[in-house]
Amino acid sequence: ETGVTQTPRHLVMGMTNKKSLKCEQHLGHNAMYWYKQSAKKPLELMFVYNFKEQTENNSVPSRFSPECPNSSHLFLHLHTLQPEDSALYLCASSQDRELTDTQYFGPGTRLTVL
């Protein structure tokens, strides 16, 4: 595997379900990110992890819970979601959290909340 992988690629869940999104990067990077991409809206940065520590939480509702057990893996735990949470969730990684760093993205998980 190379680059950034995400599973599952598609997910349909009810509002009472609990599910998790997984991201894995094979680039040896230290920083990882979760983004939300909704139709006709800019990419929204949700969380940033650097060396496994959460460094940014951009006012994300608590029904989204990130977890970063090591620098290669990032999870997004979902519970009690709302239909407006339906979106493409993108994971990204970069060497570090520096000005010069390029972010590399995974293919995304397309989430539908019924």
Added chain:
Amino acid sequence: AQKVTQAQTEISVVEKEDVTLDCVYETRDTTYYLFWYKQPPSGELVFLIRRNSFDEQNEISGRYSWNFQKSTSSFNFTITASQVVDSAVYFCALSEGTSGTYKYIFGTGTRLKVLA
């Protein structure tokens, strides 16, 4: 005010036409980086180019070229002899800030449709 503006929401061209995607940015920093990404229908954002604020040389990579002009705060992207496979949403992004406060800001994207 948006820090990265892609005023063209959607562009349609016929195959083999040249097309330019505009990106205008706003920053007070003297050191910053600009990026372009391509998002095909599959969803993944594919990194295309990174340019630092001190390098105003234009860059060409195959059919792709980029024109960076600090005087107009623009970083435009041109596809020459477009192909159907170029159909995608293209995002411009800006990296700015100081240690501990870095921001990676995306524009809203331009959807390019190349018609056969």
